[in-house]
Amino acid sequence: MAKDLSTAVLDSLHQVGVRHIFGIPGDAINGLVDAARRHEHIDFVTVRHEEAGAFAASAQAKLTGGLGVVAGTAGPGAIHLLNGLYDAKLDGASVLAITGQVESSLLGTSAQQEVKLERLFDDVAVFNETVVNPAQMPLVAHNAIREALARNGVSVLVVPADLALAEVESRPTPMIIPPQATPRPQRDEIQRAAELLNGSEAVTILVGIGAAGAVSLVLEGANRLQAPIIKALRAKALVSDEHPLVIGGLGLLGTTAAVEAIERTDVLFMIGTDFPFPDFYPRDARCIQLDIDPTHIGRRNPVDIALVGDAEETLAALVPQLDQRTDGKHLAKARDAMSEWEDEMLAAETDDAVPIRPQRLAASIGKHTSPGTIFICDTGAVTAWVARHLKLREGDLFTLSSTLASMAFGLPGAIGAQLAYPDRPVVAIAGDGGFSMLIGDLMTAVELELPLTVVVFNNSKLGLIQIEQEAEGLPEHSTRLSNPDFAEVARAMGAQGWRVEHPDELDGALKSALDSDSVAVVDVVINPEEVTLPPKVEPRFAFGYARAKLKELIGGQDALSGMKNAAKQAAERVTN
Numbered sequence: 054m055a056k057d058l059s060t061a062v063l064d065s066l067h068q069v070g071v072r073h074i075f076g077i078p079g080d081a082i083n084g085l086v087d088a089a090r091r092h093e094h095i096d097f098v099t100v101r102h103e104e105a106g107a108f109a110a111s112a113q114a115k116l117t118g119g120l121g122v123v124a125g126t127a128g129p130g131a132i133h134l135l136n137g138l139y140d141a142k143l144d145g146a147s148v149l150a151i152t153g154q155v156e157s158s159l160l161g162t163s164a165q166q167e168v169k170l171e172r173l174f175d176d177v178a179v180f181n182e183t184v185v186n187p188a189q190m191p192l193v194a195h196n197a198i199r200e201a202l203a204r205n206g207v208s209v210l211v212v213p214a215d216l217a218l219a220e221v222e223s224r225p226t227p228m229i230i231p232p233q234a235t236p237r238p239q240r241d242e243i244q245r246a247a248e249l250l251n252g253s254e255a256v257t258i259l260v261g262i263g264a265a266g267a268v269s270l271v272l273e274g275a276n277r278l279q280a281p282i283i284k285a286l287r288a289k290a291l292v293s294d295e296h297p298l299v300i301g302g303l304g305l306l307g308t309t310a311a312v313e314a315i316e317r318t319d320v321l322f323m324i325g326t327d328f329p330f331p332d333f334y335p336r337d338a339r340c341i342q343l344d345i346d347p348t349h350i351g352r353r354n355p356v357d358i359a360l361v362g363d364a365e366e367t368l369a370a371l372v373p374q375l376d377q378r379t380d381g382k383h384l385a386k387a388r389d390a391m392s393e394w395e396d397e398m399l400a401a402e403t404d405d406a407v408p409i410r411p412q413r414l415a416a417s418i419g420k421h422t423s424p425g426t427i428f429i430c431d432t433g434a435v436t437a438w439v440a441r442h443l444k445l446r447e448g449d450l451f452t453l454s455s456t457l458a459s460m461a462f463g464l465p466g467a468i469g470a471q472l473a474y475p476d477r478p479v480v481a482i483a484g485d486g487g488f489s490m491l492i493g494d495l496m497t498a499v500e501l502e503l504p505l506t507v508v509v510f511n512n513s514k515l516g517l518i519q520i521e522q523e524a525e526g527l528p529e530h531s532t533r534l535s536n537p538d539f540a541e542v543a544r545a546m547g548a549q550g551w552r553v554e555h556p557d558e559l560d561g562a563l564k565s566a567l568d569s570d571s572v573a574v575v576d577v578v579i580n581p582e583e584v585t586l587p588p589k590v591e592p593r594f595a596f597g598y599a600r601a602k603l604k605e606l607i608g609g610q611d612a613l614s615g616m617k618n619a620a621k622q623a624a625e626r627v628t629n
């Protein structure tokens with residue numbers, strides 16, 4: 054049976070369960086958009102920026118493990134996709150980008166909007182092909198889909214405008230997506246790992262998103278070994294933050310309890326994690342790493358025993374070989390340190406100060422959301438408040454632009470998440486910088502009538518950058534943002550909006566927004582002076598910070614005018 058090329062692509066996508074293509078119609082992809090208009094199972098979701106579409110597709114892929122799809126027209130539309138596609142690549146998410154291209158007769162003629170797309174996408178893509186003849190269908194589409202799914206990466210299919218609706222002879226070729234060839238760790242290696250774990254005094258488990266299918270085995274193993282569990286940030290939702298074995302995260306956004314447990318540990322057991330910060334790995338401990346990808350073994354930290362395999366399958370073989378320990382000194386110390394940490398955090402989380410403290414805001418979000426909520430978080434100081442103060446429960450999902458650490462992932466990611474999970478509450482947690490970067494896509498959420506909630510941590514600045522500048526001893530520069538009232542902006546865009554400046558208003562606004570069945574924005578003015586501290590403050594940080602504050606005080610000018618400035622600012626603060 055004959056059909057047009059774009060319909061053939063959509064039929065292939067339908068075979069792997071795709072329901073949405075995010076993008077902006079026009080020019081070279083009008084054929085694709087028309088095919089979507091006619092397609093029974095796949096919707097074209099018009100966004101306001103192709104990057105937002107790519108983030109939405111990436112978030113869907115990260116949360117569901119399936120394929121996210123995004124489209125952009127030739128030239129600028131395709132270029133706009135790039136940051137979102139890198140987000141998918143770096144987090145191992147399967148995304149297909151379909152882009153337009155100038156007509157095939159114009160290729161190589163410096164035509165308007167002609168960009169060498171294969172070169173543009175060369176680094177980001179595991180599969181990157183331009184269709185030059187309709188007879189390539191459906192095989193070329195199948196290959197693109199198969200490679201994205203099998204290699205957990207980005208595929209790019211470039212379709213010149215004149216071919217989008219070209220007739221293709223569609224042979225009935227069901228697409229084969231072979232199950233991933235899962236490596237199996239050798240029995241000997243599992244036994245060596247069991248011996249090392251059984252013979253050690255202080256095992257600490259660092260768990261990552263790769264352990265998502267093996268949570269109960271991780272818990273059983275940790276219980277037998279009396280080992281505290283530290284969660285890599287991407288894996289924050291894997292085990293409840295309130296679980297007695299959990300001692301928070303590791304890294305700049307982690308807890309002191311985790312840093313101290315790592316210092317004491319004699320065997321670190323990494324399960325499905327690619328935690329990227331070398332300074333936070335233990336200096337002298339032995340290390341066992343369990344990962345499905347052999348190229349990830351040892352790339353962050355030297356490894357004594359490598360278990361290359363699926364977390365669930367491998368732990369199912371390993372955990373029964375672990376002895377039940379009774380002397381849980383290491384765990385007891387870690388727990389004590391964690392309760393101390395939590396007590397320390399509680400003061401800020403319950404503080405009635407005005408402006409509202411971000412710690413209090415993050416903790417309040419946790420109190421008002423129901424279990425099963427999906428949280429999508431931006432990059433910034435906001436990530437730290439969420440990492441430390443938003444308590445996730447069993448059944449919640451959490452994701453972010455984890456390895457690329459791009460700004461503005463929250464709102465578009467929430468759009469992708471809400472479309473993939475229409476019945477679950479979805480909350481985007483945004484910085485004011487990140488939110489305003491792709492704010493246009495609030496209108497996308499409104500048009501789609503999605504019930505998602507956006508909470509803006511509004512400190513009127515690129516907060517994390519100011520902290521970075523000051524930690525390096527540099528005075529704050531160019532990080533301030535003069536924002537509108539985002540609640541009013543939200544209302545003007547057709548969403549509901551709440552502006553919160555006082556802690557007394559916080560609970561009511563969050564509750565109303567979360568209960569609302571339309572797009573809701575809660576713009577919370579938070580204390581702009583709040584600094585996220587590393588889990589252990591080194592003298593270098595304190596010294597740099599003090600130096601920066603001094604420079605800010607004298608404003609880099611002569612001391613007298615600097616002091617005048619500082620006095621003026623202080624007076625303004627008092628009168629406001």
Ligand SMILES: Cc1cc2nc3c(=O)[nH]c(=O)nc-3n(C[C@H](O)[C@H](O)[C@H](O)COP(=O)(O)OP(=O)(O)OC[C@H]3O[C@@H](n4cnc5c(N)ncnc54)[C@H](O)[C@@H]3O)c2cc1C
Pocket residue numbers: 144145260261262263264266284285286287288302303304305306307324325326327328329343344345346349362363364365431432433436453454455456457458459
């Ligand atoms: C502003 C900002 C600050 C950040 N600060 C921190 C921080 O302080 N601490 C922190 O932890 N993170 C932080 N991050 C995130 C950090 O960059 C990493 O992305 C994150 O730590 C990685 O988490 P992960 O190991 O769970 O995921 P990934 O890096 O995706 O690793 C998952 C691993 O699991 C493996 N895997 C997949 N499937 C399986 C399977 N079935 N069986 C076995 N293995 C499998 C994969 O091959 C991969 O190696 C920050 C991010 C941002 C945006």
Ligand SMILES: Cc1ncc(C[n+]2csc(CCOP(=O)(O)OP(=O)(O)O)c2C)c(N)n1
Pocket residue numbers: 431432433434435436458459460483484485486487488510512514515516517518
């Ligand atoms: C696209 C992109 N541009 C720049 C950066 C560098 N960067 C990281 S965090 C940040 C500030 C984010 O500000 P905001 O969203 O207001 O969050 P805050 O730090 O204030 O909580 C910047 C500029 C980045 N990560 N991504």
Ligand SMILES: [Mg+2]
Pocket residue numbers: 433484485486510511512513514515516
């Ligand atoms: Mg900010």
